[in-house]
Amino acid sequence: xxTEVFSELFPLxxxxxxxxLEWLLNVAIEHEYxxxxxVLMEDAWGNAVYFVxxxxxxxxxxxxxxxxxxAILGRGDFFGxxxxxxxxxxxxxxxxxxxxKLLSVSRERFIQILFKDPHLHHRMLQLxxxxxxxxxxxxxMRSSPPAVKLAQTLVSLGESYGQKxxxxxxxxxxxxxxxxxxxxxxxxxxxxxMEKLNEKGWIEIDSTxxxxxxxNFKQLINLANKV
Numbered sequence: 001x002x003t004e005v006f007s008e009l010f011p012l013x014x015x016x017x018x019x020x021l022e023w024l025l026n027v028a029i030e031h032e033y034x035x036x037x038x039v040l041m042e043d044a045w046g047n048a049v050y051f052v053x054x055x056x057x058x059x060x061x062x063x064x065x066x067x068x069x070x071a072i073l074g075r076g077d078f079f080g081x082x083x084x085x086x087x088x089x090x091x092x093x094x095x096x097x098x099x100x101k102l103l104s105v106s107r108e109r110f111i112q113i114l115f116k117d118p119h120l121h122h123r124m125l126q127l128x129x130x131x132x133x134x135x136x137x138x139x140x141m142r143s144s145p146p147a148v149k150l151a152q153t154l155v156s157l158g159e160s161y162g163q164k165x166x167x168x169x170x171x172x173x174x175x176x177x178x179x180x181x182x183x184x185x186x187x188x189x190x191x192x193x194m195e196k197l198n199e200k201g202w203i204e205i206d207s208t209x210x211x212x213x214x215x216n217f218k219q220l221i222n223l224a225n226k227v
Contacts (some may be wrong), residue, residue, distance in 0.1 A: 003018055003021035003022055003124055004105045006021050006024070006025060006180065007021055008030075009010075009053070009075070009076050010051055010076055010077075010078065011076060011127065012051075012078055012120075012122070012123055012124060012127055013097075013123075014123065015120065015122070015123045016117055016119060016120045016123070017117055020116070020120055020160070021066050023113065024105060024109075024113060027106070027109045027196050028051075028103040028104065029103040029104045029105075030101070030102070030103060031050075031097070031101070031103070032102075033096040033098065033102070034099050035096055035097060035098050035100075036096060036097075037095070037101055038093060038094070039096055039100070039102065040079075040080065040092075040093060040094040040097075041093055047084075047106060047107050047108050048084070048104040048107060048110070049078055049079075049080045049081050049084055049104065049105050049110045050078060050079050050080045050094075050103070050104050050108075051103040051104075051105075052073055052074060052075055052076065052100065052101075052102060052136040053075065053102060053103055054075055054100065054101045055074075055075070055096065055099055055100030055101060056073070056074050056096075056097040056098045056100065056161075056172040056174070057072075057073050057074075057079070057094050057095060057096055057097060057100055057117065058070075058071065058072050058073075058094070058095050058097050058178050058182075059071040059072075059073065059079065059093070059094055059154055060092060060093050060094075060095060060149065061093070062093075063094075065123065067093070068181050069094060069181040070181075070182065071182060072157060072174060072179075072182055073136070074161030074171070074172065076160075077160070077161070078163065079092075079094055080104075081110075081124070081128070084107045084110060084112075093136045097127060097174065097175070097178070098172055098174060098210070103170040103187055115155040121220045127227075134156070135142045137152075142184065143161055144226075145226075146185040146186075146190075146193060146224065147193050147196075148223060148224060148226050149183050149184065149185055150179070150183050150185060150189075150194070151197075151220050151221075151224040152183075152224040153170075153179065154203070154214060154220055155214075155217070155224045156184040156225075157171050158171055158176075158214045158217060158220070162214060165213060167204055167213035167215050168213055168214050168215045168216070169210050169213070169214040169217055170212070170213050170214070171211065171212050171214065172210065172211060172212070173206070173207065173210045174212070176190050176191055176194065179194075179213060180208065197220075199223045200216075200219075201215060201216060202214075202215060202216040202219050202220055203215055203216075203220075213219050
């Protein structure tokens, strides 16, 4: 992968200097996982930061004897930074939702480059603050109607990871249980809302290619903003 492509693919690296990008590419390790494979396990010590080159993963935590999805991440995002920075065991699992390609950078290498490149350091802080704001938004929306909350989830996924297609923006066909959990609504509510959105023509679920087309993205945004 060329440094220009590396920088364009990952927002975290958009301000990194060319020497940083070249060095990261040289030390990064490539990984490939099939769908449903565990990428990282809870309680494992944070020994690397992972970059999603392609595919989709979910971050989940243990809840009693079950698991609850906390977030969905796609191409261009990263994970593992919290456990690396505070030198503690992970509090969540990361599971591949689709076949996924990752790059990992060891904890020692990543910390080293953060100290060397202040632009990367600053960008890292910016993106971590953005994640905190997204958590605050979810807390603010807890009392919102389920349809508004689900629209916000779809809009967020579309804006962050959606690929342009003839039908609008295309995202992975996320399992309804995971979609419901990250939205904090019931599976029954999520199923009914997705069916309604499909009937309205705002989304199209392509089971053959395992994608959801966000056809009427403007209407989804309007619905998501009815907080």
